[in-house]
Amino acid sequence: MTSKHQVLCMGNAIVDIIARVDDQFLETHGRVKASMMLVDAETSAALYAAMPPAIERSGGSAGNTAAGIASFGGTVGYIGKIHDDQLGTVFRHDIQAAGVSFDTVAASEGAPTATSMILLTPDSQRTMNTFLGACVELTPDDILAEDAGDADVLYVEGYLWDTPSMKASVLKAFDMAIAAGNKVSLSLSDSFCVDRFRDEFVDLVENKVDILFANEDEIKALYQTDTFEEAVDKLRPHVQIAALTRSEKGSVIVSKDGEITVGAFPATVDDTTGAGDLFAAGFLYGYTNGRSLEDCAKLGGIAAAEVISHLGARPEVNLQSLAAEKLGS
Amino acid sequence: MTSKHQVLCMGNAIVDIIARVDDQFLETHGRVKASMMLVDAETSAALYAAMPPAIERSGGSAGNTAAGIASFGGTVGYIGKIHDDQLGTVFRHDIQAAGVSFDTVAASEGAPTATSMILLTPDSQRTMNTFLGACVELTPDDILAEDAGDADVLYVEGYLWDTPSMKASVLKAFDMAIAAGNKVSLSLSDSFCVDRFRDEFVDLVENKVDILFANEDEIKALYQTDTFEEAVDKLRPHVQIAALTRSEKGSVIVSKDGEITVGAFPATVDDTTGAGDLFAAGFLYGYTNGRSLEDCAKLGGIAAAEVISHLGARPEVNLQSLAAEKLGS
Numbered sequence: 001m002t003s004k005h006q007v008l009c010m011g012n013a014i015v016d017i018i019a020r021v022d023d024q025f026l027e028t029h030g031r032v033k034a035s036m037m038l039v040d041a042e043t044s045a046a047l048y049a050a051m052p053p054a055i056e057r058s059g060g061s062a063g064n065t066a067a068g069i070a071s072f073g074g075t076v077g078y079i080g081k082i083h084d085d086q087l088g089t090v091f092r093h094d095i096q097a098a099g100v101s102f103d104t105v106a107a108s109e110g111a112p113t114a115t116s117m118i119l120l121t122p123d124s125q126r127t128m129n130t131f132l133g134a135c136v137e138l139t140p141d142d143i144l145a146e147d148a149g150d151a152d153v154l155y156v157e158g159y160l161w162d163t164p165s166m167k168a169s170v171l172k173a174f175d176m177a178i179a180a181g182n183k184v185s186l187s188l189s190d191s192f193c194v195d196r197f198r199d200e201f202v203d204l205v206e207n208k209v210d211i212l213f214a215n216e217d218e219i220k221a222l223y224q225t226d227t228f229e230e231a232v233d234k235l236r237p238h239v240q241i242a243a244l245t246r247s248e249k250g251s252v253i254v255s256k257d258g259e260i261t262v263g264a265f266p267a268t269v270d271d272t273t274g275a276g277d278l279f280a281a282g283f284l285y286g287y288t289n290g291r292s293l294e295d296c297a298k299l300g301g302i303a304a305a306e307v308i309s310h311l312g313a314r315p316e317v318n319l320q321s322l323a324a325e326k327l328g329s
Numbered sequence: 330m331t332s333k334h335q336v337l338c339m340g341n342a343i344v345d346i347i348a349r350v351d352d353q354f355l356e357t358h359g360r361v362k363a364s365m366m367l368v369d370a371e372t373s374a375a376l377y378a379a380m381p382p383a384i385e386r387s388g389g390s391a392g393n394t395a396a397g398i399a400s401f402g403g404t405v406g407y408i409g410k411i412h413d414d415q416l417g418t419v420f421r422h423d424i425q426a427a428g429v430s431f432d433t434v435a436a437s438e439g440a441p442t443a444t445s446m447i448l449l450t451p452d453s454q455r456t457m458n459t460f461l462g463a464c465v466e467l468t469p470d471d472i473l474a475e476d477a478g479d480a481d482v483l484y485v486e487g488y489l490w491d492t493p494s495m496k497a498s499v500l501k502a503f504d505m506a507i508a509a510g511n512k513v514s515l516s517l518s519d520s521f522c523v524d525r526f527r528d529e530f531v532d533l534v535e536n537k538v539d540i541l542f543a544n545e546d547e548i549k550a551l552y553q554t555d556t557f558e559e560a561v562d563k564l565r566p567h568v569q570i571a572a573l574t575r576s577e578k579g580s581v582i583v584s585k586d587g588e589i590t591v592g593a594f595p596a597t598v599d600d601t602t603g604a605g606d607l608f609a610a611g612f613l614y615g616y617t618n619g620r621s622l623e624d625c626a627k628l629g630g631i632a633a634a635e636v637i638s639h640l641g642a643r644p645e646v647n648l649q650s651l652a653a654e655k656l657g658s
Contacts, residue, residue, distance in 0.1 A: 017419075048422060051426065052426050053387065053396070053422075053423040053426045053643060054422070054423065054426075055384055055385065055386045055641065056384065056419060057384045057385070067382070085415055086414055086415040086442075087415050090383075093377060093378070093380075093382075093383070094382040094383065095382075097380065097382045097383075112415065
C-alpha cells in the first residue's frame with residue numbers, strides 16, 4: 001500500500017529576513033560567520049534595527065527540504081509551528097503553494113511566527129540569527145499518527161533539539177515511524193547545534209537513525225575529530241546511510257555497502273542558504289523512488305546547485321524538469 | 330535656510346508579495362496585465378490562495394521613490410499609514426534602514442498593513458493587486474506642518490485619491506507646501522487611476538502641480554488622446570515641468586523652456602515594478618540639487634534601469650555611486 005507521504009519533514013517554521021551586509025557588520029554585532037545563532041526577542045529587535053533593508057521569504061531548514069521534494073514531484077508533508085499572524089500566513093501560503101501538505105494548527109497564543117535574520121556577506125556565506133518565536137509552542141499533541149506513522153521516511157532537523165517540547169515532539173514522531181516500520185532521517189543542522197546536543201545525537205545516529213545528513217563541519221563536530229576522514233571512520237560502523245556534504249567537493253555517501261563520492265554540480269554561487277536542505281530534498285526524493293545511492297546524491301547535488309544560485313532557500317525552478325535536463329531521467 | 334527635507338514623499342505604505350506566473354494565470358483570475366487593481370480583503374485572500382510561492386519586499390510607489398532619493402544621498406521623508414503589525418514593522422524597518430525619515434504613527438485599530446500581490450509574467454510586466462488595508466486610515470491629522478511645510482518638493486502619488494480621507498490628507502499637505510512657497514509634485518500612478526479621477530487630476534495639473542510625473546499611457550488617459558504627441562500638445566500650455574516616461578524610448582521633459590528628450594539607459598529587464606517610481610527618485614534628487622532638466626532625466630533613467638534589472642521595486646545598489654559611474658558626476 002502506498003504511504004500517505006513519501007517524506008514527512010519536521011522542523012522550525014521560519015520566515016527568513018534576508019539582507020546583504022559586509023564582514024564588518026558581522027564583527028560589529030558579534031556574529032559568527034556561517035553559523036546559526038539563536039536570539040531572543042530583544043536581541044532580534046536590536047539586530048533588525050541595525051540591519052539594512054531586507055526581503056522576506058519563507059524558510060526553515062526542513063521546510064526548505066519539503067518544498068524541494070514537492071518541486072521534484074514527491075508527495076511530502078510538513079510539521080512545524082507558526083503563530084496565527086501575518087508571517088504565519090506567509091509561511092503557510094508558501095509551503096502549501098509549493099505543493100506540501102501542512103496541517104499543523106497555528107498557535108493563537110504566545111510568541112509570533114519565527115523569523116531568521118540572514119546576513120549575506122560578499123563571499124556568499126549566510127549567517128543566521130533565529131528568533132524561535134512560535135516554534136517553541138510545538139508539542140507532542142501536534143504529532144498525528146496519520147502523518148508520522150504513514151510516511152516512507154520521517155525527516156527531522158537537529159534544530160528541534162533546542163527546546164524540550166520540540167524534542168519530545170520529535171521523539172514521539174520517531175517512535176511512530178519506527179513502530180510502523182518506516183525509515184527515520186536526521187539532519188545535524190549546524191555544528192554549534194551538534195555541540196549543544198552531541199551525546200544525544202551520537203546515541204540517535206547509532207541507534208535510531210536510518211539516513212543521516214551532515215556537512216563536513218557537523219560530522220567532525222559530532223565525533224570531535226580534526227579531519228573528515230577520521231569522522232567517517234568513527235561513523236562507519238554505526239550507520240545505515242549517511243549522506244555527507246562537502247560544499248564544492250560534492251558529497252560522500254557512506255553505507256553498509258561502502259562509500260560513494262559524487263562531485264558537486266557547477267553553480268554560480270550567490271547565497272549558500274539552503275544548500276544542505278535542498279541536498280536532502282533531492283536525496284530523499286531519489287531514495288523514496290528507489291533510485292541508487294549515487295543517483296540520490298546526484299539529485300541532491302542538482303537541487304543544492306539550484307538553490308545557491310539565487311537569494312533565498314527555496315527552489316525557483318521545477319526541480320523535476322531540472323533533474324531530467326541534467327541527468328536525462 | 331535649508332529645508333528639513335529636499336523631498337517629502339506621500340503615498341500608500343505597502344508590502345509587495347511578488348511571484349512569477351504565466352499569462353494564463355492572469356486570464357484565469359481576471360487580471361488586466363500591467364495595471365494596478367484594488368482588491369478587497371476577500372478577493373485578496375482568494376487570489377493569494379491561488380498564487381505560487383512568493384517573496385515579500387517593501388514597496389508602495391512613493392515609498393520606492395523615497396528609498397531611491399535616499400540612495401542618491403538626498404534628504405527625504407515619507408508619510409504613509411501602516412498598521413501596528415508584522416508587515417508594518419517590515420515596511421517601517423525597510424524605509425528607515427534605507428535612510429528615509431518615516432514618523433507616521435501606525436494604526437492600532439482597523440485593517441492590517443497594506444499588501445500588493447504583484448504577478449510577474451515572463452514578459453517582465455507586473456500586474457498589481459492591492460489591498461489598501463491600513464492605508465485608508467491616513468487622515469489629515471497625519472500631516473504635520475513641520476514636514477509638509479518644510480520640504481523643497483512635496484511629492485504625492487495619484488493612488489492617494491482612492492479614498493476621501495487619503496485625498497483630504499494630500500490636499501492639506503499641498504496647501505501647507507504651497508503656503509510655504511515650496512514645490513508640489515504629482516505622479517499620475519496608473520492609467521486606470523487617471524480614469525477614476527481625471528477631472529480632479531486635470532484641475533490639479535493645470536492649477537497646483539509644479540512637477541508632474543506620468544508615463545505615456547497615463548498622460549494619454551489624462552487628456553483622452555490617441556497619441557503621446559497629442560497629449561503633450563494639450564499638456565504644454567498648463568505645465569511648469571512634466572517628466573513623461575516612455576519605457577525603452579526614454580523620457581520627454583516638457584517645460585516652459587521647451588522639450589528635452591533623453592534616451593533610456595540600457596538594462597536587462599527582469600521586473601518592471603518601480604520603474605516610474607525610481608525615475609521620479611532620480612529626477613527629484615537632481616532637481617532639488619539644482620541640476621539641469623536633462624541631468625534630472627538622466628538620473629531618473631539610471632535609477633529606473635537599476636530597479637527593473639531585478640525583482641522588487643527598491644534599489645539594490647547605491648544610486649549615488651551608480652550615477653557617478655554612469656555620468657562621471
